[in-house]
Amino acid sequence: MAFNLTRRRFLQSASLAAASIPLSKVVSAETGFVQSPLEPKGSLKEETATGGICEMCFWRCQLIGKKRDGRLIKLEGNPKSIDNGTSICARGNAGIKLLYDPDRLKYPLKNVGERGKPVWKRISWEEALAECSSKLKGVVDKYGPQGIAVFPHGSTAKYPMHFFERTVGTHNVSEASFFQCRGIRDTAYWATIGKAPGENVDMPNSKAIMLLGSHIGENVHVSHVKSFIKGLQNGSKLIVVDPRYSAAAAKSDVWVKIKPGTDTAFLLAIMNYLVKTEKYNVDFIDEWADGFDEFAEGIADWTFERAAKECNIPVEQIKEVADILAENAPNVSIHPGRHVSWYGNDFQRQRSLACLTALLGAYYVEGGWVPGIKPKVGKVSWAKHDHGNEHNLNYNEDEELRHPFTPPGTPTELIRDAALTGKPYPIKGCVIWGQNPIQTIPGQEKMKDVLRQMDFVMCVDVMPTDATMWADILLPEASYLERFDLVKTGTQWDFSEKHQQYITARMPLVEPMFERKDNVFITNAIAKGMGHEEEIPVKTVEEMVEKNLAVAGLSIAQLKKEDGIHLRDGKDPYGIPEDFEVLLYNEDIEDAGFPGVPTYMPVEPPPAGFARLLYGRVPVHTFNRTQNNAWLNFAMPENPVWINDETANKLGLKDGDTVGLVNSEGFKSHTTTTVKVTPGIRKDSVYMAHGYGSANPLLSVAVNAGVDDTSLMTKIAIDPETGAHGMRNNFVKLIKDGKVLDIPA
Amino acid sequence: MTSTTTLRIATLYRFCAQSLQYPDTNWLNADYLQGLYSLLESLGADDELEQVQTAFETDPDILETLQIEHTRLFINGVPHVVAPPYGSVYVDKSLQGLHTEKTLNFYAECGYSLKHGSDLPDHIIHQLEFLSLLAENNDAEHESEFLQTIFLPWFSKFGARVKQETHHPFYSVIVQLIDYLTKEEDEHGIQLDEA
Numbered sequence: 001m002a003f004n005l006t007r008r009r010f011l012q013s014a015s016l017a018a019a020s021i022p023l024s025k026v027v028s029a030e031t032g033f034v035q036s037p038l039e040p041k042g043s044l045k046e047e048t049a050t051g052g053i054c055e056m057c058f059w060r061c062q063l064i065g066k067k068r069d070g071r072l073i074k075l076e077g078n079p080k081s082i083d084n085g086t087s088i089c090a091r092g093n094a095g096i097k098l099l100y101d102p103d104r105l106k107y108p109l110k111n112v113g114e115r116g117k118p119v120w121k122r123i124s125w126e127e128a129l130a131e132c133s134s135k136l137k138g139v140v141d142k143y144g145p146q147g148i149a150v151f152p153h154g155s156t157a158k159y160p161m162h163f164f165e166r167t168v169g170t171h172n173v174s175e176a177s178f179f180q181c182r183g184i185r186d187t188a189y190w191a192t193i194g195k196a197p198g199e200n201v202d203m204p205n206s207k208a209i210m211l212l213g214s215h216i217g218e219n220v221h222v223s224h225v226k227s228f229i230k231g232l233q234n235g236s237k238l239i240v241v242d243p244r245y246s247a248a249a250a251k252s253d254v255w256v257k258i259k260p261g262t263d264t265a266f267l268l269a270i271m272n273y274l275v276k277t278e279k280y281n282v283d284f285i286d287e288w289a290d291g292f293d294e295f296a297e298g299i300a301d302w303t304f305e306r307a308a309k310e311c312n313i314p315v316e317q318i319k320e321v322a323d324i325l326a327e328n329a330p331n332v333s334i335h336p337g338r339h340v341s342w343y344g345n346d347f348q349r350q351r352s353l354a355c356l357t358a359l360l361g362a363y364y365v366e367g368g369w370v371p372g373i374k375p376k377v378g379k380v381s382w383a384k385h386d387h388g389n390e391h392n393l394n395y396n397e398d399e400e401l402r403h404p405f406t407p408p409g410t411p412t413e414l415i416r417d418a419a420l421t422g423k424p425y426p427i428k429g430c431v432i433w434g435q436n437p438i439q440t441i442p443g444q445e446k447m448k449d450v451l452r453q454m455d456f457v458m459c460v461d462v463m464p465t466d467a468t469m470w471a472d473i474l475l476p477e478a479s480y481l482e483r484f485d486l487v488k489t490g491t492q493w494d495f496s497e498k499h500q501q502y503i504t505a506r507m508p509l510v511e512p513m514f515e516r517k518d519n520v521f522i523t524n525a526i527a528k529g530m531g532h533e534e535e536i537p538v539k540t541v542e543e544m545v546e547k548n549l550a551v552a553g554l555s556i557a558q559l560k561k562e563d564g565i566h567l568r569d570g571k572d573p574y575g576i577p578e579d580f581e582v583l584l585y586n587e588d589i590e591d592a593g594f595p596g597v598p599t600y601m602p603v604e605p606p607p608a609g610f611a612r613l614l615y616g617r618v619p620v621h622t623f624n625r626t627q628n629n630a631w632l633n634f635a636m637p638e639n640p641v642w643i644n645d646e647t648a649n650k651l652g653l654k655d656g657d658t659v660g661l662v663n664s665e666g667f668k669s670h671t672t673t674t675v676k677v678t679p680g681i682r683k684d685s686v687y688m689a690h691g692y693g694s695a696n697p698l699l700s701v702a703v704n705a706g707v708d709d710t711s712l713m714t715k716i717a718i719d720p721e722t723g724a725h726g727m728r729n730n731f732v733k734l735i736k737d738g739k740v741l742d743i744p745a
Numbered sequence: 746m747t748s749t750t751t752l753r754i755a756t757l758y759r760f761c762a763q764s765l766q767y768p769d770t771n772w773l774n775a776d777y778l779q780g781l782y783s784l785l786e787s788l789g790a791d792d793e794l795e796q797v798q799t800a801f802e803t804d805p806d807i808l809e810t811l812q813i814e815h816t817r818l819f820i821n822g823v824p825h826v827v828a829p830p831y832g833s834v835y836v837d838k839s840l841q842g843l844h845t846e847k848t849l850n851f852y853a854e855c856g857y858s859l860k861h862g863s864d865l866p867d868h869i870i871h872q873l874e875f876l877s878l879l880a881e882n883n884d885a886e887h888e889s890e891f892l893q894t895i896f897l898p899w900f901s902k903f904g905a906r907v908k909q910e911t912h913h914p915f916y917s918v919i920v921q922l923i924d925y926l927t928k929e930e931d932e933h934g935i936q937l938d939e940a
Contacts, residue, residue: 071845
């Protein structure tokens with residue numbers, strides 16, 4: 001600036017006097033300060049806050065927070081916890097960096113630019129909520145409630161999801177946890193044992209554990225990992241079926257290096273062997289199972305030899321696995337899995353796991369599948385209404401279900417197709433809440449087209465994501481450390497210990513900064529604006545927590561008195577309930593046009609020159625949710641692509657080389673990553689961690705860090721029974737120094 | 746330095762703090778502009794005065810223009826937030842880092858605390874307001890110490906980013922005013938009692 005005066009001269013001059021007179025008229029007399037007693041250095045108050053529940057992943061460990069004058073300086077496991085105890089994982093510790101991430105959303109924003117290329121303007125909550133309400137109401141008025149699609153995820157999305165689903169009346173709600181993660185597991189077990197299995201395997205008391213494609217040890221769900229390790233310490237035999245030498249495989253007695261997509265064939269051969277040799281639990285099957293004869297007949301052709309050829313593994317290894325399972329039955333943990341959306345044939349695989357557990361008699365016995373007996377709490381939300389099925393996309397013209405064994409909500413692909421074609425009706429309003437559908441759902445360009453054609457897109461999140469760039473209104477949500485929300489219940493993870501139950505509620509460890517708000521505040525305001533004020537079930541999120549706790553005779557005040565966790569005596573979880581039933585053959589599935597007995601459906605093999613792209617977890621990240629976390633990024637800044645050592649040798653690749661990827665449909669990754677050369681991956685596959693390579697430059701740490709594997713998922717594969725996505729059906733080559741490398745056979 | 750002079754300096758700090766508030770007609774009005782123009786005139790900043798005046802007089806919706814620019818610079822902008830207004834972001838690469846704690850400690854040692862619901866302690870507006878309070882109190886010792894240990898170490902980076910990347914002369918001028926008001930101490934030492 002070309003000031004003609006030095007500062008000193010200006011301050012001493014008459015100019016200052018002249019200038020400061022008009023200035024004094026415009027400056028506010030108010031400041032952000034009040035006078036307080038003089039404090040000596042280092043007198044900031046230290047305290048411990050209890051009642052935290054982690055959400056750096058979805059296992060939700062119980063936390064306490066160490067604070068200094070309101071600033072959270074350390075997170076620890078709650079010493080009173082009978083779940084994670086004092087342990088939390090790397091991600092849990094790094095919650096502080098999420099809380100204080102400078103890139104976090106702070107104020108409501110309006111996009112005054114183009115959707116996808118936003119120009120943001122901060123607006124007031126009043127204006128933001130009014131706009132959301134009027135725009136969403138406008139969509140409902142013009143197109144009906146089915147004109148709104150909702151993509152929710154996480155604990156805070158339940159309340160708004162129920163509002164749009166139950167009160168507004170759209171069926172077009174699609175949670176990533178169901179349609180891109182574990183919904184297939186739940187529906188397959190529902191169709192077999194009548195309940196969702198969770199991950200309720202009593203590993204500490206097992207004699208054998210079988211994991212099929214599991215990321216345990218890489219997803220570090222603390223109490224689950226503890227129970228897994230305790231099982232191994234107690235001498236349980238470990239079988240890991242995985243094309244990759246995973247963290248769990250590194251602990252295994254048997255690693256089955258299976259060909260991707262053939263797991264069901266492997267399971268059928270084991271079950272056929274158990275049946276044919278009468279090594280199954282005859283008493284259990286006689287008493288608790290139906291459809292054994294149809295089942296036995298349906299799997300009769302699956303010899304070890306046939307499976308070995310299909311799965312590209314030795315006959316002897318399948319027999320070894322089958323014998324380990326039989327010898328240790330019924331104390332066997334057949335893990336139902338977690339992220340099970342793989343190939344678009346997954347329902348039958350998950351059914352197979354449930355049936356294998358039955359053949360081994362491994363339900364409700366020590367070491368088997370055993371759901372703990374949890375205390376009951378409330379589930380306050382919006383009242384349910386029947387909105388009919390006229391606008392349910394999962395019903396065809398003949399009023400038959402397209403995907404009869406779908407999880408709650410509507411399969412994502414049906415929503416996207418309707419939005420893009422306008423048939424059977426237009427979908428013109430979109431609510432994205434805690435989900436990043438750009439990096440969650442295969443077909444990124446399709447998702448962008450879906451968002452482009454909307455009349456209005458509203459996003460709510462704690463951080464910017466690839467999806468928030470597509471919002472018209474972007475609302476900042478309080479993080480899990482700043483808000484009340486869920487009530488969590490459970491038992492001690494080792495059932496050999498004293499039976500206990502716990503009840504805890506998420507309580508804020510710190511106040512929300514800036515203008516971040518909770519889900520109940522936001523949803524209620526929109527509900528009011530859309531004309532649903534009278535149906536609002538709770539005024540505040542605290543009220544919701546209070547009501548849910550009251551069912552168990554508790555309150556927030558009581559939980560605070562008890563350091564955030566209420567403990568009570570538990571009940572012995574072993575022993576089969578009278579109404580338990582296993583459907584080895586399910587007539588309903590057959591009536592719906594699908595195999596009633598678990599059946600193997602082959603998937604397309606990699607074309608010549610390509611390898612199958614597999615993806616999974618790493619201990620320090622939870623997919624794209626944590627990619628911008630400075631500590632976690634430091635621990636693992638990119639997602640190296642695993643390639644078989646012999647393959648790498650033929651291609652001239654070595655550890656640390658920089659590569660890009662191109663898929664069989666010609667889509668190239670927009671970023672690069674490094675190569676990890678290892679014998680721990682099959683030659684027909686490559687592997688990388690999911691959730692890297694964000695394209696949103698507002699994520700200053702994560703943008704372009706590593707490769708976004710979802711961007712390479714351009715082939716849409718849908719599980720026919722459930723409508724959920726298969727996400728490992730894409731094939732890739734590597735690109736080094738601009739040269740595309742064919743993967744040798 | 747006389748108490749009158751320090752009061753005038755306090756007003757300057759306060760004016761700079763005011764100028765970095767989110768643009769709103771409550772304060773961004775004709776009186777404010779008259780004050781800004783008068784200040785620039787007093788400083789002989791003719792080019793800057795002309796740029797700001799032109800920008801304000803030719804833009805039919807100057808308020809929204811400044812709101813968008815404020816959002817882009819300080820809150821959320823593509824491809825990135827240009828200059829988060831929190832010292833800790835520059836010193837600790839985080840919100841609420843040790844710099845924030847030092848800032849809060851400094852306030853407490855001088856007998857001040859922030860009102861409930863205020864922005865973070867190391868926000869530039871709070872730091873400028875605090876400097877204005879110290880100037881009002883004629884507390885040159887703490888003013889100097891705060892500038893040297895808390896404010897200037899990060900403001901230099903903040904100001905440079907704003908000056909380099911802003912699309913609007915208003916914010917360029919404001920950060921230069923702040924720089925002008927606070928920098929000389931850095932070069933020549935505090936001489937508030939030189940008379």
